[in-house]
Each structure stands twice: as structure tokens, then as C-alpha cells.
Amino acid sequence: MSNENFFELIKYFIPLIAFIGLTYLFLEHWKKQEMARFKMQMNREYKSLILPTRVQAYERMVLFLERISPNNLVTRLNDSSFSANEFKYILTKEISDEFEHNLSQQLYISSNTWRMITLAKDQTIQLVLQTASSLSADAKSKDLAIAILNQTITDKKNMPTSEAIELLKTDFFELMAGR
Numbered sequence: 001m002s003n004e005n006f007f008e009l010i011k012y013f014i015p016l017i018a019f020i021g022l023t024y025l026f027l028e029h030w031k032k033q034e035m036a037r038f039k040m041q042m043n044r045e046y047k048s049l050i051l052p053t054r055v056q057a058y059e060r061m062v063l064f065l066e067r068i069s070p071n072n073l074v075t076r077l078n079d080s081s082f083s084a085n086e087f088k089y090i091l092t093k094e095i096s097d098e099f100e101h102n103l104s105q106q107l108y109i110s111s112n113t114w115r116m117i118t119l120a121k122d123q124t125i126q127l128v129l130q131t132a133s134s135l136s137a138d139a140k141s142k143d144l145a146i147a148i149l150n151q152t153i154t155d156k157k158n159m160p161t162s163e164a165i166e167l168l169k170t171d172f173f174e175l176m177a178g179r
Helices: 003-068 070-077 084-101 103-107 111-133 141-154 160-176
Strands: none
Touching: 003 070, 003 084, 003 103, 003 111, 003 160, 070 084, 070 111, 070 141, 070 160, 084 103, 084 141, 111 141, 111 160
């Protein structure tokens, strides 16, 4: 192969290589734009489908915590015809039932916050059981209700439901900020 043929061959290959290089750069740029467009579309779909469900989960869990807070629970369920022991059972069953009703919400809430909600539920049940055990065997539901309400008044700042609600609010505002 002579130099002339070699240069003739190079004359055709240089534009071909340049064309392939430019095509590659164009396709890479196009691919990046398509990925960015796809991410934007997925973000829009997330906001329109998942975000409302997550917001509803936060709302439901705040409602759950408010419903099982000792002062709300006692005033809502108290019936003077019950003994303290029967009322203790009703209170703990109500807390457990409310919790079971909302179990699916853990899909939309952070694990740390869900642990705090579970802890609040357990501590509220524990509060009811401990308070009931401090009463006499012939105590009435009214006695248990008063004892629980007194306990919540003296330890208002350390109510487990209050702490869990504050954590839910913090998580919710981080979610809304788009963190």
C-alpha cells in the first residue's frame, strides 16, 4: 500500500471518525436530557399519587395518637356502670384496636417515627395497667378515670402521645419541604 493510498484512506476515515464521535456526543446529550425529563415526570407522578397518601397517613396517625391520649380516651369511654377492672380492659382493648386499624400507615411514615408511635401506644397501655393496679379491687371506672387523669395532669409534658405527635409534625414538615 502506497502513501498515496494511505492518505486517501485517511481522508475518508477522519470525517467518518468525526461523524461517529459527534453522533456519540449527541446521543449522550439526548440520553441525559431524556433521563432528566423522566425524573421530572416521576417526581410529578409521586407528588400527585404518593404524596397525598403520605399526608393522609400523617393525619391518621395524629388522629390515632389524639384518640389514645389518656385524657381523651378516658373521657370518651368512661361509663360509671363498669368496674375499674372492666374499664381497664375496655381502655386497653380500644388502644389496641385503634392501633391495629392503622397498621398499614407504617408504609408511609419513617421507621423511627413508627417506632415512636408504637412506643406511645405501649406506654399508654402501660399507664392504664399501672394506674389500675394501684386501685383497690372494688374500685369503679370513675376511680380509674380520675387516677389516669391525675396522672396525665402531673406528667403532662412527658405524655408519650405528645412526644410522638411532635415527631410526626417534624417529619411531616420535612416531607412538605421536599427534603
